[in-house]
Amino acid sequence: MEKESGLSVLIGGKAGFGIDKSGVIIARILSELGYRIYIYRDYPSIIRGGHTFSIIRASRDKVATHQDRVDFLLALDQDTFNLHKDKLKKECFFIYDPEEVKIEGVSACGTAIETGRILKEEGAPEIMRNTCIIGAFCRSAGIGFKILEDILRRELPKEIDLNLKVAHRGFEEAKELLKVEVTGLQKLPLLSGNQAVALGLIRGGLNTYIAYPMTPASPILHFLADIAGDFNLKVIHPESEVGVMLMATGFSYMGEKVAVGTSGGGFCLMAEGLSFAGMAELPVVIVLGQRPGPSTGLPTYSSQTELHFALNAGQGDFLRFVVAPGDPQEAYYWSSVALNISWKYQIPSIILTDKNLGEGIFNFDISSVETIKDESLPLWNKSAPYKRYLNTENGVSPLAFAPEKGAVIKANSYEHDESGITTEDPVITRAMQDKRLRKEEYLSKDMKGYETVKVYGDESSRTALLCWGSNKGVCVEAAQRLGLKVIQPLVFSPFPSDKFAKALTGVKRLISVEDNATGQLAKLIRNYGFKAEDKILKYDGRPFTPDGLEEELRRLMR
Amino acid sequence: MEKESGLSVLIGGKAGFGIDKSGVIIARILSELGYRIYIYRDYPSIIRGGHTFSIIRASRDKVATHQDRVDFLLALDQDTFNLHKDKLKKECFFIYDPEEVKIEGVSACGTAIETGRILKEEGAPEIMRNTCIIGAFCRSAGIGFKILEDILRRELPKEIDLNLKVAHRGFEEAKELLKVEVTGLQKLPLLSGNQAVALGLIRGGLNTYIAYPMTPASPILHFLADIAGDFNLKVIHPESEVGVMLMATGFSYMGEKVAVGTSGGGFCLMAEGLSFAGMAELPVVIVLGQRPGPSTGLPTYSSQTELHFALNAGQGDFLRFVVAPGDPQEAYYWSSVALNISWKYQIPSIILTDKNLGEGIFNFDISSVETIKDESLPLWNKSAPYKRYLNTENGVSPLAFAPEKGAVIKANSYEHDESGITTEDPVITRAMQDKRLRKEEYLSKDMKGYETVKVYGDESSRTALLCWGSNKGVCVEAAQRLGLKVIQPLVFSPFPSDKFAKALTGVKRLISVEDNATGQLAKLIRNYGFKAEDKILKYDGRPFTPDGLEEELRRLMR
Amino acid sequence: MTPADLNTYARNTWCPGCGNFAILNAIKTVLGELTQEGLPTENIVIVSGIGCHAKIADYINVNSFYSLHGRVVSPAEAIKISRPEAKVIGFAGDGDAYGEGIEHLIFAAKRNIDITMIIHNNRVYGLTTGQYTPTSPQGFRGRSTPGGTKELPLNPLELMLSSGATYLARGTSHGIELLKKIFKEAIMHKGFSLVDVLQVCVTYYNMYEYYDKRVYELKEHNSGDFNQALGKIREWDYNSDAPIALGKFYDKESPTFEDNFSKGASAAGRVGAEVKIKELLNGF
Amino acid sequence: MTPADLNTYARNTWCPGCGNFAILNAIKTVLGELTQEGLPTENIVIVSGIGCHAKIADYINVNSFYSLHGRVVSPAEAIKISRPEAKVIGFAGDGDAYGEGIEHLIFAAKRNIDITMIIHNNRVYGLTTGQYTPTSPQGFRGRSTPGGTKELPLNPLELMLSSGATYLARGTSHGIELLKKIFKEAIMHKGFSLVDVLQVCVTYYNMYEYYDKRVYELKEHNSGDFNQALGKIREWDYNSDAPIALGKFYDKESPTFEDNFSKGASAAGRVGAEVKIKELLNGF
Numbered sequence A, B: 001m002e003k004e005s006g007l008s009v010l011i012g013g014k015a016g017f018g019i020d021k022s023g024v025i026i027a028r029i030l031s032e033l034g035y036r037i038y039i040y041r042d043y044p045s046i047i048r049g050g051h052t053f054s055i056i057r058a059s060r061d062k063v064a065t066h067q068d069r070v071d072f073l074l075a076l077d078q079d080t081f082n083l084h085k086d087k088l089k090k091e092c093f094f095i096y097d098p099e100e101v102k103i104e105g106v107s108a109c110g111t112a113i114e115t116g117r118i119l120k121e122e123g124a125p126e127i128m129r130n131t132c133i134i135g136a137f138c139r140s141a142g143i144g145f146k147i148l149e150d151i152l153r154r155e156l157p158k159e160i161d162l163n164l165k166v167a168h169r170g171f172e173e174a175k176e177l178l179k180v181e182v183t184g185l186q187k188l189p190l191l192s193g194n195q196a197v198a199l200g201l202i203r204g205g206l207n208t209y210i211a212y213p214m215t216p217a218s219p220i221l222h223f224l225a226d227i228a229g230d231f232n233l234k235v236i237h238p239e240s241e242v243g244v245m246l247m248a249t250g251f252s253y254m255g256e257k258v259a260v261g262t263s264g265g266g267f268c269l270m271a272e273g274l275s276f277a278g279m280a281e282l283p284v285v286i287v288l289g290q291r292p293g294p295s296t297g298l299p300t301y302s303s304q305t306e307l308h309f310a311l312n313a314g315q316g317d318f319l320r321f322v323v324a325p326g327d328p329q330e331a332y333y334w335s336s337v338a339l340n341i342s343w344k345y346q347i348p349s350i351i352l353t354d355k356n357l358g359e360g361i362f363n364f365d366i367s368s369v370e371t372i373k374d375e376s377l378p379l380w381n382k383s384a385p386y387k388r389y390l391n392t393e394n395g396v397s398p399l400a401f402a403p404e405k406g407a408v409i410k411a412n413s414y415e416h417d418e419s420g421i422t423t424e425d426p427v428i429t430r431a432m433q434d435k436r437l438r439k440e441e442y443l444s445k446d447m448k449g450y451e452t453v454k455v456y457g458d459e460s461s462r463t464a465l466l467c468w469g470s471n472k473g474v475c476v477e478a479a480q481r482l483g484l485k486v487i488q489p490l491v492f493s494p495f496p497s498d499k500f501a502k503a504l505t506g507v508k509r510l511i512s513v514e515d516n517a518t519g520q521l522a523k524l525i526r527n528y529g530f531k532a533e534d535k536i537l538k539y540d541g542r543p544f545t546p547d548g549l550e551e552e553l554r555r556l557m558r
Numbered sequence C, D: 001m002t003p004a005d006l007n008t009y010a011r012n013t014w015c016p017g018c019g020n021f022a023i024l025n026a027i028k029t030v031l032g033e034l035t036q037e038g039l040p041t042e043n044i045v046i047v048s049g050i051g052c053h054a055k056i057a058d059y060i061n062v063n064s065f066y067s068l069h070g071r072v073v074s075p076a077e078a079i080k081i082s083r084p085e086a087k088v089i090g091f092a093g094d095g096d097a098y099g100e101g102i103e104h105l106i107f108a109a110k111r112n113i114d115i116t117m118i119i120h121n122n123r124v125y126g127l128t129t130g131q132y133t134p135t136s137p138q139g140f141r142g143r144s145t146p147g148g149t150k151e152l153p154l155n156p157l158e159l160m161l162s163s164g165a166t167y168l169a170r171g172t173s174h175g176i177e178l179l180k181k182i183f184k185e186a187i188m189h190k191g192f193s194l195v196d197v198l199q200v201c202v203t204y205y206n207m208y209e210y211y212d213k214r215v216y217e218l219k220e221h222n223s224g225d226f227n228q229a230l231g232k233i234r235e236w237d238y239n240s241d242a243p244i245a246l247g248k249f250y251d252k253e254s255p256t257f258e259d260n261f262s263k264g265a266s267a268a269g270r271v272g273a274e275v276k277i278k279e280l281l282n283g284f
């Protein structure tokens, strides 16, 4: 097995038949052996029957992207075999069920496992075909049954005995094709980007999460609903995104750290509430999971198309904090920071994610996360008469939350005076607009203390890849192969011009790598006087792979 | 009376007591005498009792802005006198009702008209105080009663005799202070920017207008509802802006030329439908009337804060046409063009207006409007099997509208194939995204035939004012005084870079003049490699005046 | 036109056993009949939202408008207003019509606009993998409510009755014959009609047995009588166990909204418009 | 606290004779009483939309949340959920609550969340100068409907009853004593309560005389009986001329939504959270 690219296993079948779960089980096995893991999950917007597959990549090095070529192909249906057999590095390293999959073309090699027969003999349900195939995979990869057994006991507690039987049958009927070594690396938890965002928000002090389901953000809602009890959270799923956002402003008014999650379509419906949060200075964090549009588009695939929308949504000029993490560590860290920043400056924050980050599964190394500094809130001193919008030097007004004896707390969507009473006076209007916008200067200063722009790869290279969000992983890997530099801005509002300029020193050619059709980041940096000479854009909803990106880069640089 | 600045009359009183109407009557009188007119209307978001006023400016030259200083002050209440007396060029040229207005400070000059007494004696209703004061104004300005009578008969048909009596009493009690000459210029209609937009849409072939009331766009709804019969229009006011926009997509699908109108808050709620229109290629025109935000802000005042929001609203990458007219002629012309362009390219259009343009009243000279070329639609040839999204060279697919024998017309918010059937295929996805975006190239070519960037003033000047929308008028006037150049882009998407660059030739210093706090246009041009050295920003909701702007410019250029 | 002619090449991706098949087959039969009885196929326009139900737009070879989640009603209204001769049928999910976009449903009923809404009421968000909806029973354990919902469901038919709907019926995905009957009635009804179909989602909320045990068809029911209709509508509240009436609950003649608009495009045309505009300006 | 203490320095800009004054005075009296009876003033939170009605947020010196047009209900729900001890009163217009944001009203009623909604139902858009609303009678000539509306009004109380509201009453701006009574009842009611106030807009829809002629106060009415409540609610349909009942129509005990949530912020605090997160991760 090649060191750098590691071992890749593709398992595929019909949607709704446990492919996802099987991918995780395989990942856990390899994780147990001491490998770093990334799982790419590809599924259609179909509940049952559509073609779905997972690619599990295991490597000695940290990985955050999958490979085009795979070492093993586990085909639970014909589509899987037909669509993916060419990805095999070794023609015959595939495992299949001859009843389900006819293999023309290829010389009849591969490992045939008659799962149907085995299940009948064991009186096992359809779903256990996966277990059976996984058993066969373990043998083929030279992985001991004991390890498989431990994982299965943890992952499939119910009907475990039957599962073990079936797994063992598959194990027996296969033969060892190679031996995956034990690396000795200590294993790390497996986490999706969405779970990392959720935990980061909790770390930031989240009290309440409100969402209307929308792919790819829904898993945050599900995960937080599941763990609400452990963290004393309120998790609410109201009638619509308009309701979600307006509820959030109400919680914020009451001092509850609140976040919402959605995708582009739902975010549209939140824009009015976002502008309201800007005017009334109500901290709210919005997780915006990007997917290909316009409109409904490709709901279960990925894109990076909401950068400018996130930066400009909502009427009027107001300050917002916008960040796009690139992996679970960053997702955890910046989600926590976003919630803190929102409250420190009483502004809305937007966390841009996408399906590749949100639903991809990565190793999560919490020990590698920068330490999070907890910001304290500017609270009312309880002496001076309370003014919700006191016009202070840095524009941030002391907070009080109902019920608070002696304080009358007035939030207002109209332009208002310091007490929150509606005004149409031109002088007060200008003063309050200045008050709100003045915060940017302080927030920008604050941000100098954060790693808002990251640099990877060969820093001496005169060619740099510009990327954001989930493309970080693939860009870093491709850059390593080609000896290039990688520049990843994480914060987009306020834009860290100085840090970005610094990152660009020595760079003659900047190549923007984005999952959209227009080069949204390339366009954004022009506002700040920077320029990307080239763009590599992908907008079919599928992620870049290191091989694919390397190829495009070679073509471009030829 | 000074030639260039002309004659200005300020009439003020309590909201809900006919100030607006009185302003129009005064304007008609001066229009009758052969003057060019502009009326600035200032009113709070209050139905009755708040201070409201109109400034009527009459000039021999075309005017599109009002003056700080006025020749006459007609004070129907104390506020009007106190707030505006310093605007008087001649201290004593004010007319007031001594019962309502106490005049301390000023030596007791001015024209006192006891309207209360007169009304009582004539048994006339409260509202006729206006007529009485207007009568007094006419005498003071040396305007014959006959002219006043003609206008009153046209403007106040009911109770005309009583109105005339009351007006005449006011006329008698005043004395002539100066004589407004008759210019001999032929008079022009008086039109608000909103009315010009409405008529332009009709000229473009409007069938249906849908809106939920929102200042400053509501007058378009009211006006179109009033004239619907004459132009065979459907005018619909549904339950919400979400409903408005989605209804619009339905009409568009059926081939009806449809437009909607709103302001920032309502536009937020239309963003999802906008993105849908982009994906499903459904032509819809949105009139976006800007007002100060964020959020509810200052509903009855003006701003230019939605430029970037209009350009980026809605998830995903899609083409839109965005235009911002600067006066009624441009509003009429470009509204018609926007509707045509939307249909020619099957894309959404956004017409950016604001309260100053929409509710300001101007002379409308239809003969000075460029001739509008009517675009013909690419219709289905009825032979080839119909495909709604046929992938053509310029990306524009032939149209058919239900009921159309032999055609099955499928619109879709998901990514779709040529027939409109949902797809998740990566190749088709890329092809269809390219198809939709390819239109931009053709639209841009098309736009070369339009005056998308205008230049005024001293073209040889090395200093130019950059303005957009309703600031055109005031910038042109201030530039004239200072011998500067003025550059006004009208179209913002697709941005006319070539024409803009051409307009900039010879310019060393570009000063952006905008009604917002961040310089939205100054920011936009950076995307295209241009830079505004300075900004003059106003964001208190009130318009610039030539004097005020001139002063700021002198300070800046000192 | 036979049901077969109404097929498209789109691959059907509903789960095996999904109640949506019954709706699809019933509506195709009805549309086939209507066209045989003389309705021009091109006059049919179907509208759908986003959800499993909505895929029906891809599966029927007639004019279709595949709208947004929650936004079936507004385009349907527009389509009807612009061409009153069109038969406009909206297919919406329960999350779609009773949740995200309930305001439009209420106002369409209020206007009594002549469209037909068919609600695939599986009482769950299918396509987003199983969250509760406005018609899920109290205690429903969905992915957003693992502990069970804490609120009672809406009774959509009661809500529609109080909003002014003039045709209301209910069917189930196990009663295709009844579905055909009420779909056809609803489409032929002049005014706002809604059919609430208890469409079973086998994957996330399999209620076949539950419904089979409780449903019965309305007999000797006077659908012209508001109180009788209300009584039968309130017999089952979508929460507690009770007999579940199927068939037509309510049916009433009343003026419709779309009849109030001038037809088609301006006769005068664009240049004609300019002339009229100039006339109008004389008054300004 | 006396009504006077509840005043702010904001200048009142309602038209002279506006029905909103009655609502303002009634609610100030009620709040004064409640505080004298021991309710801490700081526990009162009022929410308003955008419209003439909404200015009430500027006129009462208590915690207020001046929201968006149509969005009174959602923040009110959030405020109640986050601090169940708060008395949350929403003031909304008819365009606001029955139009732009009706979906939130329906779902708040469905959840029976313990908030009080007071609807300033002047049956017109006041602040935007006189367009029809969902409760304007058919034929209403507003600025968007110069030829008169072509649709029937909604009966908001009927809609609320079918949505699950547990307290429903109606008053008028000419009956301030009754307003005080029902406002207080509604606020004290545990569950979702709504008071529809026929608040007269003297400028755009002056109905003082019309109402004065037709209103009567409910006597011997059993507000615990759904059918009686419905009967009285349907007696007047907001359109045709009929006697207009005032007072409490419906009143019912039922579990409320806000009781289902853990109280306040995480006890563990942030760092505590990190520890628990690490525990949780062991399982991943």
Ligand SMILES: Cc1ncc(C[n+]2csc(CCOP(=O)(O)OP(=O)(O)O)c2C)c(N)n1
Binding pocket: A212, A213, A214, A215, A241, A265, A266, A269, A296, C049, C050, C051, C052, C053, C054, C068, C069, C092, C093, C094, C095, C096, C097, C120, C122, C124, C125, C126, C127, C128, C133
């Ligand atoms: C504005 C918006 N919010 C959320 C979604 C995500 N979404 C797609 S389908 C769906 C729910 C579908 O439920 P239902 O309407 O009952 O249809 P079913 O799948 O059950 O047939 C949701 C929430 C969306 N597409 N748009």
Ligand SMILES: Cc1ncc(C[n+]2csc(CCOP(=O)(O)OP(=O)(O)O)c2C)c(N)n1
Binding pocket: B212, B213, B214, B215, B241, B265, B266, B269, B296, D049, D050, D051, D052, D053, D054, D068, D069, D092, D093, D094, D095, D096, D097, D120, D122, D124, D125, D126, D127, D128, D133
């Ligand atoms: C989203 C949105 N749409 C439209 C408006 C404009 N608007 C402000 S108040 C109002 C109507 C007010 O009517 P109602 O709710 O009945 O209150 P009233 O003025 O009659 O008290 C409208 C349409 C707005 N502020 N926000």
Ligand code: SF4
Binding pocket: A047, A048, C013, C014, C015, C017, C018, C019, C020, C052, C053, C122, C126, C127, C200, C201, C202, C203, C204
């Ligand atoms: S998830 Fe449910 S509703 Fe959706 S297709 Fe499967 S069975 Fe049908």
Ligand code: SF4
Binding pocket: B047, B048, D013, D014, D015, D017, D018, D019, D020, D052, D053, D122, D126, D127, D200, D201, D202, D203, D204
């Ligand atoms: S317009 Fe009507 S509702 Fe508004 S303040 Fe005046 S009278 Fe009251």
Ligand SMILES: [Mg+2]
Binding pocket: C051, C093, C094, C095, C120, C121, C122, C123, C124, C125, C126, C133
């Ligand atoms: Mg459903």
Ligand SMILES: [Mg+2]
Binding pocket: D051, D093, D094, D095, D120, D121, D122, D123, D124, D125, D126, D133
């Ligand atoms: Mg109202």
